[in-house]
Structures are given as structure tokens and as C-alpha cells.
Amino acid sequence: MGSTLTADLRRDLITSSFSVETVSRLWGEEAAAALFRGHRLPALRALRKRREDGEPLTRAEALAALFVLNEPLERAEVDRALPQLGSQGAETLGLVGPTESGDLLRARLDLRPYSFVDTFGAGSWWILSDLGELALGHPLGEDHVLGIGGASTTLSGLMISKPIESALDLGTGCGIQALHASRHARRVVATDISERALWLAELNAELNAVDNIEFRLGSLFEPVLDERFDQIVSNPPFVITPRRDGVPLYEYRDGGLVGDALVQTVIQEAGDHLTPGGVAQLLGNWEYHSGAGPTVSGLDHVRSWVAPTGLDAWVIERELQDAALYAETWIRDGGTRPGTPQFDELYAAWLDDFDARGVTRVGFGYVLLRAPHTGQTGAEPLARYETLHGGRGDNPAGLGEYFQTALEGHDWQASLSDASLLTSVVTYAPDVTEERHYWPGQENPTVMTLRQGSGFARSVPLDTTLAALVGACDGDLTLGQLCGAIAHLLEVDEALLVADVLPRIRSLVDDGFLLPLR
Incomplete structure (x- = not known):
């Protein structure tokens, strides 16, 4: 029954042109921008003006009013907007229900x-989730199933999307990461501790005609026991929450453990569920602690979690908040407004917890782990821990392609001795540019910088030697030939030049500035 109704809903959404492009045009740019900021009044005013002018709503407009603005509609309007499903079918699916007066229908979901762009091109889906605080008008319930937000789009953009056999979405929520993984994995397993989340995730897969995802109930890795996957993705419930009566424990963001132990657990157990060469990618928080000595970095915590696993690790801290700001952020996220007794009570609980455990700040970032390849022995695991607060480059399909290129480059250069590297040919990536600054009237530049257009928009200072070498990396000559020619031109010792530039060449390959050819 559910599958038939879901198919009817899908047909209605297709024929109504209920798309991101259509919805964004409904209320005008200013109203759409206000909606993005969490304010629906400008869009509601535009909707009401249409009605006052006597203009009938199009099907897409009616659907947007009902599900995006949470405006109640007459049953006849819902029937016109969803001619295949009908208002009765929408009630059976749990999409709508009667208002208190009973004469109108209001969205229940x-x-x-x-819409999105990944390495396979542009795509679009329709996503069901629980109503947000804006629509509800009160704080969220603890079993709330979150829709697509900033964290979920961040993780989907990070996802390496090369074709694989199997993927695991750990803590799937509304199922968005599993849907993204289904585009490059032949088989996807999606798990969650919430029965409601799994119901909505499965409904979203049906609604979008995706049939290669299996849904399983359970905590963390319990539903997959001894199974291994080529890729694990997880936007885990990593929010640090006080373990105190009266503090809401939202399933979508709280993993039931103290502090950052949930992220620690995922990191330490991921390797047991990866195939050789398999990759795990997740978001997480980590705490900075103060004690008798200096503050302990959150990245140092993560390093200590990863080290016993033997996995390759690339961890990037993108944001750092002090304890008070972190508490304010997540209390507001649950729908409790500042200036209320409830807010102050929760605020005190958070600050008391941080004080008791010596937490001064909390970092947020990305974790990429990789299991050793079959037969790989003796090599030191990749251990890359970076602080990259701020912007990033132009990555239309997300950062997944950048991570894949950088990892392949690292594997290539790490497998070569200095002598072998000198016999190799590299070229600069197509997004790399060189910037030069001159004192007025001077012939030689005073500052030279290599800039990356994609990835994290890194910049690398250049000296004359490295600038000459990178500039000549057009795919014709080996690095050894280039070093010899530059040493001769600059009248310096070739061995000393090689010793100086080779480590920097390796670093440029690691960061995707230089790409191996042969």
C-alpha cells in the first residue's frame, strides 16, 4: 500500500514541477532569501497577496505553501495539487492531517x-523529514528527524564518489547520505538507532525510486557486526550534550555518550568494518581541555584515537568555538529562544558540564580514514592533521574529487624514492595560478605565491627556484632534468637544489598542486 501511494506522490511531484528552481521563483528573491535565513513572513505575505488578487495557486505553489510554508489548505486545494495521491492518500501516508477546527489540512511532515551536483552530474530528489521549529512554533521533540541542513550538505560534498561495491551510512537520519552513496555504490546499508528515522529514510528512497539501499535498526556498528564496506559515511550524533535531567537528548544529534566519546568510538571502530583500501568519512566535534598544564588540542585528541587503529588519517578542523558559544548554538538549534528561563537553565547545564570536565573550546571538522591496502606492510600510515579555518575553493561537485586526487597523489609520491621521483614527470593542475607582486619600477618580484582554485584554495609561497620548477612542469621533462637545467641557469649546486626542492614537490603533490603523469 505504502509503495503504491509513494509512487502516486512521485508522479504528482513530477507533473507539478515541484523543484528547487520552481519553488525559489515562487515568492521572489528577497522572500526566498528570508526563508533560507529561517523567516517565512515575506513568503507568506506574497502568498496572501496572490490570494487577495484572486489568482489561483498553481500546483507547485500549493505544494510549497503546504509543505514549505506550513500553510493550511482546503481539502479541495490539496486534491488539485496531488491529483494522483489525493488528500486522503496524503493523510494515509502521514503527510497531512486536519487542523484543530477540522475544515483545513495542514502538513504533518x-x-x-x-538539488545537487556531484561527479556524475546534476541530480535532484524530494526529501521528507519532520517539521522544523519554524513550522511547529515550539521546541523540537527528542525523536525529531532532521531534514537537509548545512552539516548534511557538507558531508555529501566531501564524499569520495568513485564506483564501489558497498557503502555504509552510519546514522542515516532522513537518508540523504545513503541516497548520495547509492549513486556510486552498488549496494548501500543505512543504519540508525531511531525507528522513525529509518521509516522516513526508507520512504525517501521509495519516493525517489532508489532501490539499492537496505535499512537496519541499531546503534553504531551493531547492525553490521562483522561486515566490511568499501566506504563508510557518517554524520553521527556528535553534539556534546550535558548528561543531566531536563536537558533534551535529541536523537538526531546526541549519541548518548559523554563529551566527544561518540566520535572517538566511531573512529576507533571504523577500521573493523572497512575493506582493504576502504575509506571512512565523517563529521565530528572534539574538545579542547585545560588542566594543570597547557590546553590540550582537540586535534591531539583525535590523533590519539586514530593512532592505535593503524589507519591512514586526514583530519581537518574547520571551525573552533569557545564553550559558551558552542552551548548557545546548540540550545538555539533545539528551538529554545534566548532570554527565556528555559534557555538560561539549559545554558547553565552546558557551562557546568564544560567547567566540570575542563572543556574550554570545541572544534568541528572533517575526518577521513583509510584502511591499508592488501599486502601493504612497513609503510607509515598517513597522519595529516590540519587547521583550516575559513573559506575554500571553487568545487562545483564538492570536495570529494579533491580528496580522491590528493590521496592518489600522496600514494604515488610516498611510494617513490628520491631517485625515482627525479625520473618522474609531473604537471601543474589546471586550477593552479601564480601570483607576483613588484615594488614600483622593479624588474624582479618581491612576492610570489602559488594559488589553488579548487580544494581548500591553498596558497604556497614561492622562491625563485620553486617558481621556476613549477612553471616548467608542463609534462615534457622529468623532475631531474628540470632540476639540472634550473641549477645550471641559477649557477647553484644541483645536489643542494634537489635536496631543497624535492620535499616541497612532494608536498605540492599531496595538496593537488602538481599531478603525476609518469
């Missing part, structure tokens, strides 16, 4: 279009 959030339903909105979602």
Missing part, C-alpha cells in the same frame, strides 16, 4: 525539493 516537511517535504521539499533538493
Whole structure:
């Protein structure tokens, strides 16, 4: 029954042109921008003006009013907007229900279009989730199933999307990461501790005609026991929450453990569920602690979690908040407004917890782990821990392709001795540019910088030697030939030049500035 109704809903959404492009045009740019900021009044005013002018709503407009703005509609309007499913079918699916007066229908779930671009091109889905605080008008319930937000789009953009056999979405929520993984994995397993989340995730897969995802109930890795996957993705419930009566424990963001122990657990157990060469990618928080000595970095915590696993690790801290700001952020996220007694009570609980455990700040970032390849022995695991607060480059399909290129480059250069590297040919990546600054009237530049257009928009200072070498990396000559020619031109000792530039060449390959050819 559910599959038939879901198919009817899918046909209605297709024929109504209920898409991101259509919805974004409904209320005008200013109203759409206000909606993105969490304010629906400008869009509601535009909707009401349409009605006052006597203009009938199009089907897409009616769906947007009902599910995006949470405006109640007459049953006849819902029937016109969903001619295949009908209002009765929408009630059976749990999409709508009667208002208190009983003469109108109101959304019971959030339903909105979602579009994206990945390495396979542009795509779009419709995503069901629970109504947000804006629509509800009160704080969220603890079993709330979150829709697509900033964290979920961040993780999907990080996802390496090369074709694989199997993927695991750990803590799937509304199922968005599993849907993304289904585009490059032949088989996907999606798990969650919430029965409601799994119901909505499975409904989203049906709604979008995706049939290669299996849904399983359970905590962390319990539902997959001894199974291994080529890829694990997880936006885990990593939010640090006080373990105190009266503090809401939202399933979508709280893993039931103290502090950052949930992220620690995922990191330490991921390797047991990866195939050789398999990759795990997740988001996480980590605490900075103060004690008798200096503050302990959150990245040092993560390093200590990873070290016993033997996995390759690339961890990037993208944001750092002090304890008070972190508490404020997540209390507001649950729908409790500042200036209320409830907010102050929760605020005190958070600050008391941080004080008791010596937490001064909390970092947020990305974790990429990789299991050793079959037969790989003796090599030191990759251990890359970076702080990259701020912007990033132009990555239309997300950062997944950048991570894949950088990892392949690292594997290539790490497998070569200095002598072998000198016999190799590299070329600069197509997004790399060189910037030069001159004192007025001077012939030689005073500052030279290599800039990356994609990835994290890194910049690398250049001296004359490295600038000459990178500039000549057009795919014709080996690095050894280039070093010899530059040493002759600059009248310096070739051995000393090689010793100086080779480590920097390796670093440029690691970061994707230089790409191996042969």
C-alpha cells in the first residue's frame, strides 16, 4: 500500500514541477532569501497577496505553501495539487492531517525539493523529514528527524564518489547520505538507532525510486557486526550534550555518550568494518581541555584515537568555538529562544558540564580514514592533521574529487624514492595560478605565491627556484632534468637544489598542486 501511494506522490511531484528552481521563483528573491535565513513572513505575505488578487495557486505553489510554508489548505486545494495521491492518500501516508477546527489540512511532515551536483552530474530528489521549529512554533521533540541542513550538505560534498561495491551510512537520519552513496555504490546499508528515522529514510528512497539501499535498526556498528564496506559515511550524533535531567537528548544529534566519546568510538571502530583500501568519512566535534598544564588540542585528541587503529588519517578542523558559544548554538538549534528561563537553565547545564570536565573550546571538522591496502606492510600510515579555518575553493561537485586526487597523489609520491621521483614527470593542475607582486619600477618580484582554485584554495609561497620548477612542469621533462637545467641557469649546486626542492614537490603533490603523469 505504502509503495503504491509513494509512487502516486512521485508522479504528482513530477507533473507539478515541484523543484528547487520552481519553488525559489515562487515568492521572489528577497522572500526566498528570508526563508533560507529561517523567516517565512515575506513568503507568506506574497502568498496572501496572490490570494487577495484572486489568482489561483498553481500546483507547485500549493505544494510549497503546504509543505514549505506550513500553510493550511482546503481539502479541495490539496486534491488539485496531488491529483494522483489525493488528500486522503496524503493523510494515509502521514503527510497531512486536519487542523484543530477540522475544515483545513495542514502538513504533518516537511517535504521539499533538493538539488545537487556531484561527479556524475546534476541530480535532484524530494526529501521528507519532520517539521522544523519554524513550522511547529515550539521546541523540537527528542525523536525529531532532521531534514537537509548545512552539516548534511557538507558531508555529501566531501564524499569520495568513485564506483564501489558497498557503502555504509552510519546514522542515516532522513537518508540523504545513503541516497548520495547509492549513486556510486552498488549496494548501500543505512543504519540508525531511531525507528522513525529509518521509516522516513526508507520512504525517501521509495519516493525517489532508489532501490539499492537496505535499512537496519541499531546503534553504531551493531547492525553490521562483522561486515566490511568499501566506504563508510557518517554524520553521527556528535553534539556534546550535558548528561543531566531536563536537558533534551535529541536523537538526531546526541549519541548518548559523554563529551566527544561518540566520535572517538566511531573512529576507533571504523577500521573493523572497512575493506582493504576502504575509506571512512565523517563529521565530528572534539574538545579542547585545560588542566594543570597547557590546553590540550582537540586535534591531539583525535590523533590519539586514530593512532592505535593503524589507519591512514586526514583530519581537518574547520571551525573552533569557545564553550559558551558552542552551548548557545546548540540550545538555539533545539528551538529554545534566548532570554527565556528555559534557555538560561539549559545554558547553565552546558557551562557546568564544560567547567566540570575542563572543556574550554570545541572544534568541528572533517575526518577521513583509510584502511591499508592488501599486502601493504612497513609503510607509515598517513597522519595529516590540519587547521583550516575559513573559506575554500571553487568545487562545483564538492570536495570529494579533491580528496580522491590528493590521496592518489600522496600514494604515488610516498611510494617513490628520491631517485625515482627525479625520473618522474609531473604537471601543474589546471586550477593552479601564480601570483607576483613588484615594488614600483622593479624588474624582479618581491612576492610570489602559488594559488589553488579548487580544494581548500591553498596558497604556497614561492622562491625563485620553486617558481621556476613549477612553471616548467608542463609534462615534457622529468623532475631531474628540470632540476639540472634550473641549477645550471641559477649557477647553484644541483645536489643542494634537489635536496631543497624535492620535499616541497612532494608536498605540492599531496595538496593537488602538481599531478603525476609518469
